[in-house]
Amino acid sequence: MVATIEEHILKGTNSREAMPGREFSFMKSVSFVISTPYIAHDLREFVEALRKISLGSLYFHVFESRLRLGKGLNDFTIWLQDSLGENELGDEIARLDPYTYTLEGLRSTFIQLIERRIQ
Amino acid sequence: MGRSTIEELRLLTSHLYGKIIQNINSTYSGGGVAEILSRMLPLLEQLGVDARWNTIKGNPEFFKITKKIHNALHGRKEDISEEDLDIFLEVSKQNINELEFYGDIIFIHDPQPVVLVSKKREVNKKWIWRCHIDVSQPNQMIWNFLEPFIIQYDAVVFSAPSFSHPLPIRQFLISPSIDPLSDKNKELTQDTIDSVLEKYGIPKDKPIITQISRFDYLKDPLGVIQTFEIVRKSIDCRLVFAGGTATDDPESDKVLSEVRERADGDPFIHILLIPPGSDIEINALQRASTVIVQKSHREGFGLTVTEALWKAKPVVASAVGGITLQIKNKFTGLLSYGIEGTAYAIRTLLTNPEYARWLGQNGREHVRYNFLITRHIRDYLLLFLTLEHPDKDIIYL
Secondary structure, three states, rough: HHHHHHHHHHHHHOOOOOOOOOOOOOEEEEEEEEOOOEEEEOOHHHHHHHHHHHHHHHHHHHHHHHHHHHOEEEEEHHHHHHOOOHHHHHHHHOOOOOOHHOOOHHHHHHHHHHHHHHH | OOOOHHHHHHHHHHHHHOEEEEEEEOOOOOOOOHHHHHHHHHHHHHHOEEEEEEOOOOOOOHHHHHHHHHHOOEEEEEEEEHHHHHHHHHHHHHHOOOOOOOOOOOEEOOOOOOHHHHHHHHHHHHHEEOOOOOOOOOHHHHHHHHHHOOOOOEEEEEEOOOOOOOOEEEEEEOOOOEEOOOOOOOOHHHHHHHHHHOOOOOOOOEEEEEEOOOOHHOHHHHHHHHHHHHHHHHHHEEEEEOOOOOOOOOOHHHHHHHHHHHHHHOOOOOEEEEOOOOHHHHHHHHHHHEEEEEEOOOOOOHHHHHHHHOOOOOEEEEEOOOOHHHHOOOEEEEEOOHHHHHHHHHHHHHHHHHHHHHHHHHHHHHHHHHOOOHHHHHHHHHHHHOOOOOOEEEEOO
16 A cells, blocks of 8 residues: 555655645554344344344444454354354355445345345 | 444443442533533433532633633633643642542543642542543643643543544544434424524524524634625525523623624624523524534534534534534535635525535434434443553453
8 A cells, every 4th residue: 555655656646635624534443342142043043133233243243354354254154154054145145245235234134135044 | 223222332331330430520511511411421320330520610710711721722822821820720729629539430521620630649540531622733832731631641532533642641532422312402393493583583584594602712703704794695594693601611701792793783693692501492593594504713523513413404614623523525514614615615505405405414314323422422431441451452341
């Protein structure tokens, strides 16, 4: 990233400056990981929990997991495949691009996929 | 707000069982800090957190000096003498002697009580300084004076990234919030809105441009009137400038009289001094507005902007302080620069009602996800828990 930006600067074509109040602020985060009361043993319990968990929990298992696991995978796919043998369902969830959904949209899509499998 | 939000808060509070959070500021009424604390403490109590609230005491001279310090931290040129600083320290010392520091976490709000941290060595406990104001470009003399106190805290909290300073202590970014169920923000009937307009003699015959803010130079009330005069050259409209005063702001009477003088004789400018506690009236004035303006020179966060966005109103606001967190330009409102720029933005909204409506709806959703009191409480709970785990970036509870 640094090399690309430096190369761009060296071309000398961009001397624009952000307007006051619209600068880029570099941040650092502190993450909290907390157990929730929701535990699933099967698909039915899983989909019920999915309806109740917070968006923070959804974010943790879908987005944060991609960085934590380092394989671009999410926790749900791994559990569905490793613990329930639901390989196809796990793949369907893994194939979704979570960045194109809102968190609520993602929750609804997961629920629909799982409900279809249960039926 | 769903059940999961409450459950999440309860999970966090369970880790704070037995701890007392002692909030200390300078006033129980007037201004954003008192408003937030008065709404937040009952909710924390319902969640099982023992959060309490004390205020420091000071004579008018002390508050005149703290107002000057406040302005200087906002970057305004102020004449603060050595004697002023001595009085500030002396009154702070009296408060240190009179106050009981019983909290496990002592949560100090704003610069007026900042010196209380001098007691830290004696009482120990965890100390947090919550700075609600815009210190992005402070008067260096006054910042240098306060910094030795600030760095004694365990952590400092700012409302916007640009307020951060190089300090040897941990700094956190936490935005303030509004309570959607409070009198100032709850839904109102059209009858209530109309009765407030009638009470203040504001006809509904033209679009209404409103700024709600204290009578404070930093809110640029004279600039708002100048802006309105430019807008009115091409669009028939009214200006409502409504605000109150706070017990810790001795300057507001002077500003109010200047504003009244400037607006004198113009039947389309309504300058309203709203008494403390008139939350329904503020709510009604915001809801009756066509466009809401916040033309501040500096702004700690700008809760009046949050309130306006929550009411799905199109907002034009200066790109200062925490306003840029709320107004994503051309998506949740319009950011403006200067009098001409603000006038142009207002005219754009008045002549494009569909665009104005779209901005307003986006603004409301932005507030729903980022600036409601439940998010604020969660951030504070996480802050308190962070103090138990210094130097960790990932905390497993």
